[in-house]
Amino acid sequence: MRADRLVSLVLLLRRRGRMTANELANELEVSARTVLRDIEALSTAGVPVFVDRGRHGGFSLLPGFRTELTGLNHHEALALLTAGSGRGEKAFGLGSALASAMRKVVDALPEGHRATLDDATKRFLIEPETDLLSRRLVTEQMAGGVMDEVRHAVLAGHKVRFHYAAPDRTPRWRTVDPIGLVTVRDRTYLLATKSGEDRTYRLSRMLAAEELSEAAERPAQVDLDRIWAERSARFLADGHIPALVRVESARREELLNAARTVRAEQSEPDGWVRLEVTFEDLRHAVWAIWQLDTAAEALSPDELRVALRERAEAVAGRYRPKPLTESTNVSG
DNA sequence: GCAGTATCCCACGTCCGTCC
DNA sequence: GGACGGACGTGGGATACTGC
Numbered sequence: 001m002r003a004d005r006l007v008s009l010v011l012l013l014r015r016r017g018r019m020t021a022n023e024l025a026n027e028l029e030v031s032a033r034t035v036l037r038d039i040e041a042l043s044t045a046g047v048p049v050f051v052d053r054g055r056h057g058g059f060s061l062l063p064g065f066r067t068e069l070t071g072l073n074h075h076e077a078l079a080l081l082t083a084g085s086g087r088g089e090k091a092f093g094l095g096s097a098l099a100s101a102m103r104k105v106v107d108a109l110p111e112g113h114r115a116t117l118d119d120a121t122k123r124f125l126i127e128p129e130t131d132l133l134s135r136r137l138v139t140e141q142m143a144g145g146v147m148d149e150v151r152h153a154v155l156a157g158h159k160v161r162f163h164y165a166a167p168d169r170t171p172r173w174r175t176v177d178p179i180g181l182v183t184v185r186d187r188t189y190l191l192a193t194k195s196g197e198d199r200t201y202r203l204s205r206m207l208a209a210e211e212l213s214e215a216a217e218r219p220a221q222v223d224l225d226r227i228w229a230e231r232s233a234r235f236l237a238d239g240h241i242p243a244l245v246r247v248e249s250a251r252r253e254e255l256l257n258a259a260r261t262v263r264a265e266q267s268e269p270d271g272w273v274r275l276e277v278t279f280e281d282l283r284h285a286v287w288a289i290w291q292l293d294t295a296a297e298a299l300s301p302d303e304l305r306v307a308l309r310e311r312a313e314a315v316a317g318r319y320r321p322k323p324l325t326e327s328t329n330v331s332g
Numbered sequence: 333g334c335a336g337t338a339t340c341c342c343a344c345g346t347c348c349g350t351c352c
Numbered sequence: 353g354g355a356c357g358g359a360c361g362t363g364g365g366a367t368a369c370t371g372c
Contacts, residue, residue: 021335033363036338051338058337
């Protein structure tokens with residue numbers, strides 16, 4: 001507790017310059033006497049705290065004194081800050097602790113980098129609440145250098161050009177205005193605009209990429225979380241068929257591999273798993289569940305259950321025992 | 333001289349390790 | 353497990369210092 005307060009005390013003095021013991025006591029929620037003891041401890045430890053007595057007096061640090069709390073370089077600090085900019089801020093009940101830690105990281109950075117970091121962290125989003133594609137953990141391979149080029153373009157606010165292989169299409173070059181990067185379950189997406197229209201690209205589908213020197217068109221205020229949520233909603237509403245499926249836990253992965261998206265998952269006491277998924281279309285959904293035989297059951301929609309039943313009846317009809325005839329009744 | 337500030341001294345509460 | 357003592361953190365009051 002005390003060590004944490006000492007760090008906070010130094011940061012307060014750094015940020016505000018001169019402060020009286022009472023002001024520090026109010027900020028740190030301790031008595032002025034405790035603040036004075038802390039000041040003494042800092043002085044003993046070699047922190048250059050100076051006191052000006054009398055009216056308009058107070059404590060201050062030696063001008064130019066910096067806290068070497070982390071030794072982080074710019075990229076390391078950016079990684080920490082972007083990690084904290086996502087859901088981590090709300091997770092585990094550590095929101096205030098994380099915010100405090102992030103302030104310390106920012107404070108420990110060189111002056112020149114500090115000013116750009118706040119803007120930079122708004123260009124990255126990690127594990128947003130809205131999961132666009134799935135809850136599947138799929139580690140994707142990425143062409144060498146693609147991530148570095150795209151990330152740098154996003155940070156610098158430059159246009160980026162890349163060779164993109166969309167599904168079922170011939171790869172071609174595209175030039176876009178980056179907005180930000182989003183990572184979801186080991187997949188990374190580039191949110192961008194192209195000729196003013198919203199575009200989302202998966203980095204694993206980029207065969208090559210290069211940052212251009214031309215400045216990108218980017219709104220001054222960007223809420224990456226909101227943009228991601230909107231685009232996700234549009235994607236999910238784009239003609240896919242949602243389904244509620246029960247599957248044996250041992251066959252879960254097979255269903256996940258066949259589904260287009262997974263929106264919810266819940267374990268059941270009997271060892272089965274209830275999944276809320278989407279498929280490309282009804283035909284695809286029937287095929288995916290049919291592969292799992294009796295290890296899966298479609299609970300909804302009704303049209304999917306009807307389609308599966310009709311298919312089962314058709315197969316059963318095909319294999320219904322044939323009446324015995326002379327030709328089939330062969331005996332020795 | 334007065335107001336605002338830091339400094340000194342003392343007492344209290346809590347925590348933790350040791351001993352029986 | 354309980355008693356004891358030391359270390360540590362904290363707060364209050366008196367006092368000294370400084371600038372207006």
